[in-house]
Amino acid sequence: MMFFLTSLLVSVIAASTPLMLAATGELIAEKAGVLNLGVEGMMLVGAVTGFVVTHITGSTTLGILAAILAGAGMALIFSVLTLTILANQIATGLALTLFGKGFSSLLGRNYVGIAGPTLPKLDIPGLSTIPFLGPVLFGHDVLIYLSFALLAATAWFLYRTHAGLILRAVGDSHNAAHAIGYPVIRIRYAATLFGGAMAGLAGVYMSLSYSPMWAEDMVAGRGWIALALVVFAAWRPFWLFVGAYLFGGIMYLSLYVQGIGIPVPSALVSALPYLGTIVVLVIISRDRRRIRLNQPASLGKPFHATA
C-alpha cells in the first residue's frame, strides 16, 4: 500500500510538472494583458529543440537552455505581430501553434523514436532513502524543483514587488498605466517572452524527462490544458498549483486505468483529461462574477499609444 502510494505520488508529480511550468508562464503573460494561445506550439518547439541540442552536445544543461531560448523565440514572433503590428491575439496565437507543429516536426524529422538522454535525478545521499517521504520529496530531476521555485517566485513577484504591481496595472488598464508613464509595450514584451521561455521549459521536460524521446505532436494538447488551467485558477498562483496537480492526477489516472487492465477501451480512457478540462472550465466559468473580478481587464486587447 505504501509502495503504491509512493509510486502514485511520484507519477502524479511527473504528469503535473509540464502543466505547471507552462501555466506559470502564461499566467504572467495574461496578467500583463496578453492572451497567447500559442502555448502548444511553443512547447513543441521547446521539446524538439531541447532534445536535439542535448542529443548533439550531450549536455542536458545546454538542451534546457536551448529550449528556453526556442520558446522565447516563438513568443518573440507572437509579440512582434500582436504588440508592435497590433494583430489579433487569438488568431496569432493559433497561427503560432499551427506553425510550431510544422516547425517542430521539421526540426525533429531525423530524431523520431530515438531513445534520448534523460535528465539526471538529483539524488541527495541519505534523504532519498527515507521511506515514503524520500522518494516523494527527493530524488526528482531539477525541472520539478524548478517548477515549484518558479511558481513561488512568480507569486512573490506579482503580489510582493513594485514591478509586479506595475505588470498587473498594465494588464488591468493599459491606458492608465501608459498615462502614468509606464512602458506598456515593453512590459508586455517581457511578460510574453517569459511565457514563451516557460513553455519551452515545459516542452523540454516532456522530451528529456517525462518520456525521454521526440515524437511528433508529443505535447498532445498539454499546452491547451495549461491555458485552461489559468482560467481555472482565476489568475491566482496558488490555485494554479492546485489545478496543475488536479490535471496531473487525471492524466495519471487515465494511464493507470489502462495499466491495471480494467476492461475499458484505452482510447476512451485517454480522452479523460480533455473531458476533465471541459468539466472544470464549465464549473469555474459559470460564476461570471468571479471571472470578471479576477480576469485582467485588458486581457487580449491591443494597445496603441495615441499620445
Next chain:
Amino acid sequence: MFKIEPRGYSSRFWSIGSPILALALTILLTGVIFAAMGQPPLIAVYTFLVAPLLEHNGLAALAIKAAPLIIIGVGLSLCYRTNVWNIGAEGQFTLGAIFGGALALAFPDAPAGLLFPAMLVMGMLGGMLWAAIPALLRTRFNANEILTSLMLHYVASLLLVYLVTGPLKDPHGFGFPQSALFSSAATTPIIVPRTGVHLGCALAPVIAALGWLLLNKSVLGFQLRVVGQAPRAARFAGFSENRLIWTAMLISGGLAGLAGIFEVAGPVGQLTTTISPGYGFTAVIVAFLGRINPIGVIFAGLLLALSYLGGDAAQIDLGLPNAVTGIFQGILLFFLLGCDLLILYRVKRVRPAAALAGAAP
C-alpha cells in the same frame, strides 16, 4: 524610424492587397527556408507551388483537396463574423465522418438514392452535435468556446480510434485500424469520370455562394454581423445573442460535418484513423485569408489546397518532409495577420533629424 498611425477608416485597397502582399512575402520566406535546407530555392518553390498544377489531373487533385477546406471555411467565416471562436472544426469534421460512416457501414445494401442523402444528413447532424456542446457551454455556463471546442477535437479523434479498433473495425481487415470499405451505394458520386472529382467539389462553391447570401443579404446574416461587431448595439436592437451564437455554431459544425462525410465517402472510402490531414485547422487559415467572407474563402481554399499538393510533391521530388506544408500555412497566416495592419493603420516614416530640425526655432 517608422510610426504607425490610425487611418480612421478601413482601407478597401489593403483589405484585398494585404492577402496578396502576405502571399508574396510567404513565398519569399519559403524560398529562404528551402535554401537553408540545401535546396535551390527557385526550383523548390516551383516544385511546391506550380508543378503540382501542371501534372496530369493536377487541377482535379486541387479541387478534391479544396472542397473540404472551402466547405468548412464558409462555416467558420460565419462564426468569426459573429465573434464566436469555433476552432474545433477538425473535431466536428471527424464526428460528421463517424455519423455518416456508421450509417454507411450499417446499411451497405440500401439503395444509393436513399442511403447517400441519409449519410449527408447524418454527417451534418454529427458535426452539429459536436458544435452544440461548446455552444451550450458558452451560452449556458459562460465557458470559453475556444478551449472547449479544441478539447472536443481531441475527444473526437480518440473516439474515432476507439471505433475503428473496436465496434466498427473491419473483421476481414487483418487487424488494421480501419472499417470495411463503404459499399458503392455509400460512395460520393464522381462527377468528372476518371478524375476523382466528386459531388462535394461541385457543392463547395454553391455552399460558398449560399453562405455569402445568408451573411450579406438576409436578416439573420445582418444580426450575426451586428452581434459580432457591436454586441451592445445588438442588445439594444433586441437580438438574442445566445440564439445567434447557437446559429453560428450549428451552421459551422454542420458544414464541417458535411465536409467530413464527403471526405470519407469520397477520397478515403472508409473510416480510418487518418481521415484528415488537419483540414479543420487549415480551414481557420482559409477563413482569415478569405477575409472571413464566403466568396474569398473559395480562393483561399484553392491556395491552401495547393500547399497540401506542394507538400506531397516536395516530399516525393525533393525528399523534403511534408511538414513543409504546415510551415508554409503557419507563415502565411503570420504574414497575413501582420499585413492586415495596413487596413486600419498607415505606416509613416519619421526622420529623427528632420523632426529635430522642425522643432528648432
